[in-house]
Amino acid sequence: MKNILVLLLLISFFSCSEKENPNPQEKLKGNYPVEELLYFGDANLPTDNITTYEGVELGRKLFYDKRLSSDGTISCASCHKQELAFTDGRAKSIGVNNEEMPVSAMSLVNLTWNSRLTWDGKSKTLEEQAILPLENHKEMNQDAEITAQILSEIPEYPALFEKAFGSEEITPQKITKALAQFQRTLISNNSKYDKYLRGEYQPTDSELRGIQLFFTHPDAEQGIRGGNCGDCHLGSLTSGSTLGFEGLHNNGLDDDANLKDGLFAVTQNRFDKGKFRTPSLRNIALTAPYMHDGRLQTLEKVIEHYDNGIKKSQTLSSLITAASNDFITDPNGEVRLALTQQEKKDIIAFLEMLTDEEFITNPKFSEPK
The missing domain is CATH 1.10.760.10 (Cytochrome c-like domain)
Known part of the structure; x- marks a missing residue:
């Protein structure tokens, strides 16, 4: 119980520091509040992918977009459903062509405080992890370069990438960075x-x-x-x-x-x-x-x-x-x-x-x- 009590002051401090939008009709811009991203204490946030409202908005759109898969039937959200705490209710997830994965879909929650992000410990960062399901032949089965090209031809995406990264150019690196930014905001702290x-x-x-x-x-x-x-x-x-x-x-x-x-x-x-x-x-x-x-x-x-x-x-x-x-x-x-x-x-x-x-x-x- 001692380790729980030690966290009380820290959690109380951060819980009072969340940034609110005084005008809900106007989208927030700029850097995402660090105090929200670090609610549960210090963590290693990447310096080469600062979380911004624009990046999170883009990542959220990508997370739910089935065009990131080779047959247009699977998005990240297909295996990570919000109502199931970003799991899918299956013993083993199903990807393109009805392919069964070897493992279940892990809950996407409080990921900032994890140093290994796959069941086998392969990925160290959200940016590293994000590319894996996109290109895995059993999951979304689409080369990230092809995905970048497809998104470049969809009217709304170049402008969203410019807002998030300062350029309309769409690259695999920017796609994974945006997905990582969105997933960093998936913080559960009100149970x-x-x-x-x-x-x-x-x-x-x-x-x-x-x-x-x-x-x-x-x-x-x-x-x-x-x-x-x-x-x-x-x-x-x-x-x-x-x-x-x-x-x-x-x-x-x-x-x-x-x-x-x-x-x-x-x-x-x-x-x-x-x-x-x-x-x-x-x-x-x-x-x-x-x-x-x-x-x-x-x-x-x-x-x-x-x-x-x-x-x-x-x-x-x-x-x-x-x-x-x-x-x-x-x-x-x-x-x-x-x-x-x-x-x-x-x-x-x-x-x-x-x-x-x-x-x-x-x-x-x-x-x-």
Whole structure:
């Protein structure tokens, strides 16, 4: 709980600093308020792609434009729907030609505070990540140079690029920069949990117990019960570490014989096999099914997996093997948290606190009219 309390002053400060438009009929111009982009604290904003209102407006239009795909049927928003916290409700997303992806669509939320932006940790920045689905043959399947040419021939786009970047010239780099700017504004900070941190909401007893369990590492010898969730899903962002690849873990979904590559595909280090990015749990109640391949359909099944469904492998995270509410008498025995039924319900009560109704209905993030 200590790490939560440390954030209170910072969050309170930033929550009072948001820039408002005194005239809603007039579009805001210039640099996007840094205090909004850094609501959850310091982060490395790129100096070569300053977020501006004009860039965000352009990025938002591109995000919803199906002409960025080879057959004109898929946009970024096809797999990242606002009402589902920018996921798509599928176990694995569908791209052009009805092609199924190998992984699920990850929620686009609070991305500024993530150092690895794909399930396998390949992309370090939003600018790097944005090009991948555009050109992937299973996703949007269109060379970015061709996309730039197509957009150049659409009357409204050259003027929008000039407003955002000072020139009507449309390039792949400008396309990805605009998409990155829009995605940086997808900040979820008005859930019940955020309101609790700001002193604006009093949680139920179950929610309070869930918060305590979520952020507590169990220690049977000390009589400390915990859910162990916060060991990987850190702080108020409930997402993975931003230090190198430390935010990627093997969370016990498969044994050695069935491990997927994950981070191994990037590093070629055999000790990274089966490791995937730890996503933010913001709006988690809206983003089923769960895990990188969507194999778990409900939050209840997710809790059951961590409680008594862990499969051992050589790269299984030590954060999991070292956590149990029972005394560990056999280090080679079954890995289980040993939560009570009430504790499971309490953790889910906290996870449901992370739903941000404003985020999923905010017209600033919706398809332009």
